[in-house]
Amino acid sequence: MTRVEPGVVRVRTRRTQLIRTHGAALAVIAVGGGLGSIARYGVGRLLPTRPGEFPWGTFAINVLGCFLIGVLMVLISEVWSAHRLVRPFLGVGVLGGFTTFSTYANETRALLTPGSAGTALLYLFGTLLCALLAVLAGVWLTRVITARPA
Amino acid sequence: MTLVLVFAGALVGAPLRYLTDRAMQIKHDTVFPWGTLTVNVAGCLVLGGLSGAGLSLPAPWLALVGTGFCGALTTYSTFSYETFRLVEQRTYFYAVVNIVVSVVAGLGAALVGYAVVHSFAG
DSSP, rough: OOOOHHHHHHHHHHHHHHHHHHHHHHHHHHHHHHHHHHHHHHHHSSOOTTTTTHHHHHHHHHHHHHHHEEEHHHHHIOOOOOOOOOOOOOIIIIIIIHOSSSHHHHEEEEHOOOOTHOOOOOOOHHHHHHHHHHHHHHHHHHHHOOOOOO | OOOHHHHHHHHHHHHHHHHHHHHHHOOOOOSOHHHHHHHHOOOOHHHHHHHHHHGGGGHHHHHIIIIEEEEEEHHHHHHHHHHHHHHHHTTTHHHHHHHHHHHHHHHHHHHHHHHHHHHOOO
């Protein structure tokens, strides 16, 4: 019988743990991303993008998703010590799957015609500004609400 | 049926975004969010191509690859949050570069994808 060095066992255990950790993260990200995307599809059905018009559906999705990531990140990094899969599931998965950069860019491109170039610019810069302000609002509001009295 | 296709596309797109981000973090040891930039530009290019195909692309493919895969591969929430973090860490230059490059490259990729496929499909 061959004797296995304790060091070798440790390396193997570490590798198995790494695979297990990543495997779990990838699984929750996949499911979260699927759920977020279905929610995005649902909002898109309620507020469909019409040619030449401001894409309110995608705008609302991206701004709301940005507000929620602000709330989430403060909660899990400053307020609670969350389970290690909470951020992959809710942050990377659900909110990452809910919000979209590709639709934002392609809707802007579709609006780049002589008749709707103004709407294209309004959508391009309006989303950017509101998304960043939404992160700020989410972070700030959550910090204020969860602040412990001095 | 469409819901299943959207879900299936996202089931691949979201983990691919995570893996790309991890790979980029190892490759570039900086605070600049290369991973998110990469997936966002790639997703804009693919969705641009799908849009360029127009009506010659069957609707189920648009649901699977467009709404599902590209939608989940790209992200606005992480892009905004990472920009916010760059501002919070007072790396203002990176924050501005991240905004400008993401928007310009994303829109550019969407235009290129659309034009290339449209010239073949049209």
